[in-house]
Amino acid sequence: MEALLGLLVSASAAFYFLSSLSLFTLHRVVGEEAFLRLTLSFALLGTGQVLMLLSLLSSEDLSFALYTSSTAFAVSGYLSMIRARQALALLSPLILIPSGIDMLASLSSSYVSYTSHGFVRAAFLLLAISHLGRSVGPLAADLRLLPGLEISMLIWAEFLRALAALILAVRYRKLI
Amino acid sequence: MKKRGRIRIIMEVLSYVAEESPVPATRVAQATGLAYDRLVELLEELNDKGLVRLETGERARRVHITRKGLETLRKLRELKDFLEDLGVDI
Structure with a gap:
């Protein structure tokens, strides 16, 4: 299960980085700001997936830090895709609440x-569903709402997260 | 009518020049519906980036497509759906 998840996460990271490279090449040639913004977004999403992969391979202590920081990068990726400043102002305070970073990732x-x-x-x-799962999972564990299901919920959330990238990779394969 | 974004304008200019190359700049302006001054500004920018080659003759500017211009046009066409789906104004 972990190996399959690792493979999916690696593939999704590769897709994000290759897309980022492709968009950066176009930005250099055409000089369009939208391409630079998307380059940054995809690079951040790719970095988030690399951190997720490292969290699967690391010791327990380090794994938690990497797992959390992978969301931070994903959030940055989503936020840099949002052009409406008002939406950013509304979403940002969510980072302060418990499980807020995944909630923020889900909403963004x-x-x-x-x-x-x-x-x-x-x-x-x-x-969005994947990040919602990641934010509700630890909360459910703390409140003992879903005994035994928290871990599988987090694993499924990661599967969904990688699957989303693979859907993009298949549909927009010309991007890479 | 929805205003064209910069990416779409570049695509239209490169498409027309790719089909008709070499072509006078006035014809590119007519075909793409751009004001001549604005088109020349854009063509000079594309020329600096190596996407087209501007040849200034005695009577008119002629525009040639370059290999880099063709590659960029192909890439932009391939990305069009993705950018539109992402809500990017092209």
């Missing part, structure tokens, strides 16, 4: 999904 990716179309919308909705 929901917002990106809302402003997108087609497969991008579906993929970012999956990312």
Whole structure:
């Protein structure tokens, strides 16, 4: 299970980085700001996935730090995709509440999904669900709401997160 | 009518120049609906980036597509769906 998850996370990281490279090349040639913003977004999402992969391979203490920081990078990726400043101002305070960073990731990716179309919308909705799972999982564990299910909930959340990237990679394969 | 974004304008200019190259700049302006001054500004920028080659003759500017211009046009066409789905104004 862990090996399969590792493989999916690696593939999704590769997709994000290759897309980022492709968008950066276009930014250099065309000089369009939107390409630079998307380059940054995809690089941050890729870094988040690399940290997730490292968290699977690391010791328990380090793993938790990497697991949490992977969301921080993902949040930065989603936020840099959002152009409406008002939305950013509304979402930012969420970082202060418990499990807030994953909640913020869930809401910011929901917002990106809302402003997108087609497969991008579906993929970012999956990312939103995945982050919601990651934020509710530890909370459920603390409150003993879902005994024994918290870990599998977190694993499924990561599967969804990697799956979202693979959906994008298949649909927009020309991007890489 | 929705205003064209910069990416779409670049795509339209490169597409037309790719089909008709070499082509006078006035014809590119007519075909793409851009004001001549604005087009020349854009063509000079694309020329500096190596996407087109501007040839200034005695009577008119002629525009040639370059290999880099064709590659960029292909990439932009491939990315069009993705950018539109992401809600990027192209």
